[in-house]
Amino acid sequence: MQISPDQWILYEWRGLALNATVVFTWGVMALLVLISWAITARLSEGTRISRWQVMLEVVVETIRDQIADVGADRPARYLPFIGTLFLFIAASNLLAVVPGFRPPTGSLSTTVALAACVLVAVPLFAITERGLRGYLGSYVRPTVLMLPFNVIGEVSRTIALAIRLYGNVMSGTVIAGILISVAPFFFPVLMQLLGLLTGLIQAYIFAVLAMVYIASAARTRPAEAAGTPDDTETGD
Amino acid sequence: MQIDWLTVAAQIVNFLVLVWLLQRFLYGPITRAMARRETRIEDRLADARAMQDEARDEAEALRAERRELDDRREQILADARQRAAGLRQDLEDEIRAEVRDQRADWQRQIADEHDDFLAELRRRAAAQVVEVIRSILADYADADLAGQVAAQFAARLDGLDAERRDALAHAAKRTGAQAVVESGATLPAAARSRITRAVHETVAADLDVVYETDPDLLLGVRLTIGEQVAEWSARGYLDRLEKEIADILENRAAAATEAA
Numbered sequence: 001m002q003i004s005p006d007q008w009i010l011y012e013w014r015g016l017a018l019n020a021t022v023v024f025t026w027g028v029m030a031l032l033v034l035i036s037w038a039i040t041a042r043l044s045e046g047t048r049i050s051r052w053q054v055m056l057e058v059v060v061e062t063i064r065d066q067i068a069d070v071g072a073d074r075p076a077r078y079l080p081f082i083g084t085l086f087l088f089i090a091a092s093n094l095l096a097v098v099p100g101f102r103p104p105t106g107s108l109s110t111t112v113a114l115a116a117c118v119l120v121a122v123p124l125f126a127i128t129e130r131g132l133r134g135y136l137g138s139y140v141r142p143t144v145l146m147l148p149f150n151v152i153g154e155v156s157r158t159i160a161l162a163i164r165l166y167g168n169v170m171s172g173t174v175i176a177g178i179l180i181s182v183a184p185f186f187f188p189v190l191m192q193l194l195g196l197l198t199g200l201i202q203a204y205i206f207a208v209l210a211m212v213y214i215a216s217a218a219r220t221r222p223a224e225a226a227g228t229p230d231d232t233e234t235g236d
Numbered sequence: 237m238q239i240d241w242l243t244v245a246a247q248i249v250n251f252l253v254l255v256w257l258l259q260r261f262l263y264g265p266i267t268r269a270m271a272r273r274e275t276r277i278e279d280r281l282a283d284a285r286a287m288q289d290e291a292r293d294e295a296e297a298l299r300a301e302r303r304e305l306d307d308r309r310e311q312i313l314a315d316a317r318q319r320a321a322g323l324r325q326d327l328e329d330e331i332r333a334e335v336r337d338q339r340a341d342w343q344r345q346i347a348d349e350h351d352d353f354l355a356e357l358r359r360r361a362a363a364q365v366v367e368v369i370r371s372i373l374a375d376y377a378d379a380d381l382a383g384q385v386a387a388q389f390a391a392r393l394d395g396l397d398a399e400r401r402d403a404l405a406h407a408a409k410r411t412g413a414q415a416v417v418e419s420g421a422t423l424p425a426a427a428r429s430r431i432t433r434a435v436h437e438t439v440a441a442d443l444d445v446v447y448e449t450d451p452d453l454l455l456g457v458r459l460t461i462g463e464q465v466a467e468w469s470a471r472g473y474l475d476r477l478e479k480e481i482a483d484i485l486e487n488r489a490a491a492a493t494e495a496a
Contacts, residue, residue, distance in 0.1 A: 021247070
């Protein structure tokens with residue numbers, strides 16, 4: 001049994017292997033973009049709105065509200081990054097119910113890639129918001145002694161982000177596969193339903209945590225002037 | 237746990253491309269549409285508020301206008317009432333004056349009729365009295381009334397005071413004309429000669445005496461020489477009789493008015 005879709009090679013050309021992770025990722029991307037394009041091509045700005053547009057508006061508005069709830073000053077600035085994280089992970093996880101589909105988020109390569117994006121996005125947003133000096137200064141507060149711990153914390157939470165998502169999605173798929181071989185009729189359905197729920201929750205957790213990291217690094221707060229630590233402790 | 241770093245790189249690229257695509261096809265259009273709709277709704281709300289304000293102002297203006305119209309109507313009504321009252325007063329005054337005039341006319345007419353009646357009465361009474369006296373004198377005194385009148389006139393002519401007699405004589409001399417004797421009825425020849433004699437004796441011996449008849453005198457004789465006039469008649473009696481009758485009639489009329 002293949003645990004990771006990375007090992008499922010669909011096409012190989014001169015040593016470059018096209019595995020299932022990338023192909024299914026393209027599929028999810030194509031689905032998201034097509035749906036968005038189909039709906040936004042006929043946007044209404046009046047008072048009569050199609051139900052599809054209402055759905056999209058609700059999704060976008062909810063993501064923006066969540067970003068604002070975390071404490072970002074300008075939600076629209078973070079919307080594309082955080083929103084895409086959530087939509088991509090959620091779509092991948094929900095499509096797990098489609099027979100034959102292997103969610104790309106069940107591949108550690110994908111989750112590492114997403115976590116790496118977050119790892120880079122945090123200093124980028126923070127530097128554009130507070131300047132390079134302000135961002136780097138946050139590593140040596142309250143004292144210089146905290147610098148190694150801050151750096152370790154930065155790296156470890158990124159790894160945790162990747163492993164958490166990978167573990168949850170992969171385990172769900174694997175458990176479903178095992179149960180199908182043991183009790184083919186009833187239990188797999190329950191596990192799939194549970195998988196839908198955990199898939200949405202994982203997408204939410206990933207996106208919100210990314211936003212929390214970005215917000216805590218990018219915010220200019222009165223606490224900064226007072227010299228108190230501003231890192232947000234996060235857990236699994 | 238296998239990490240295929242080539243796949244990681246590909247997924248990073250995939251993710252960034254997806255970010256760009258969704259920004260292009262999802263977040264951008266949706267947020268823009270929502271912002272535009274919000275702006276439009278804000279505009280419409282502002283328009284609605286402006287229209288509401290306008291309507292309120294309009295309503296206020298209309299209320300003020302209506303108040304003004306009410307006031308004006310009240311004023312017009314008050315003017316009309318006042319004018320009607322004045323007009324009624326004028327009409328009443330006019331009618332009162334008319335009634336007063338009519339009453340005056342009526343009273344004057346009554347007085348005229350009264351006077352006419354009295355004159356008629358006097359005339360008829362005098363005529364009746366003269367007739368009666370004449371009859372009495374003719375039937376019982378064995379002398380006709382004309383003779384008595386002529387005798388009475390002659391006696392009165394004789395009894396004139398000197399000043400009066402001189403005035404008559406002077407008038408006869410100055411005119412050198414004639415003496416005119418008028419009587420209510422035609423005098424008999426004996427009475428005429430008697431009067432002529434008395435005139436001749438009293439005024440002038442050579443004076444011509446002309447006899448004429450004046451029914452207004454009724455019973456009496458009037459002597460006219462120039463401007464001088466000497467007269468004796470039953471007019472005094474008749475006047476007294478008339479006064480008596482007039483008094484009686486007036487008393488009756490007053491009693492009738494009081495009763496009415």
